[in-house]
Amino acid sequence: MTDPTADAPTDATILERLFQVIESRRDGDADASYTAALLAEGTPRITQKLGEEAVETIVAALSEEPEQVTRESADVLYHLLVLWAATGVRPADVWAELARREGTSGLEEKRARSEPES
Numbered sequence: 001m002t003d004p005t006a007d008a009p010t011d012a013t014i015l016e017r018l019f020q021v022i023e024s025r026r027d028g029d030a031d032a033s034y035t036a037a038l039l040a041e042g043t044p045r046i047t048q049k050l051g052e053e054a055v056e057t058i059v060a061a062l063s064e065e066p067e068q069v070t071r072e073s074a075d076v077l078y079h080l081l082v083l084w085a086a087t088g089v090r091p092a093d094v095w096a097e098l099a100r101r102e103g104t105s106g107l108e109e110k111r112a113r114s115e116p117e118s
Contacts, residue, residue: 015077015081015091016091018077018078018081019081019084019085019090019091021035022035022039022081022082022085023085025039026039026085035082038079038082038086039082039085039086042086043083043086043087046079046082046083046086047083049079049082050076050079050080050082050083053072053075053076053078053079054076056072056075057069057072057073057075057076060072
């Protein structure tokens with residue numbers, strides 16, 4: 001059997017493809033799909049899983065295990081994409097926000113977010 005992902009690019013476009021898969025599972029069978037189950041359980045469960053995966057990534061980083069950081073990072077990204085799908089955020093929304101911030105000092109950007117609007 002051939003691997004259907006063998007010719008797929010291994011760059012950031014995989015996030016777009018993964019998001020499409022997540023969206024396609026939205027109304028799927030929660031007994032047959034982890035993604036469908038997460039989406040059915042709602043935002044509180046999704047955020048709990050995202051937090052758990054973030055902590056596991058931190059633990060792996062502190063243990064200086066690059067392979068484990070890689071695996072846990074993939075889990076974080078997957079759960080983040082599920083959260084986006086659950087809350088109506090599209091990858092393009094996030095990419096646009098990152099583009100808006102590009103070239104701006106992180107310190108300036110943080111300051112701008114904390115300043116009260118007039």
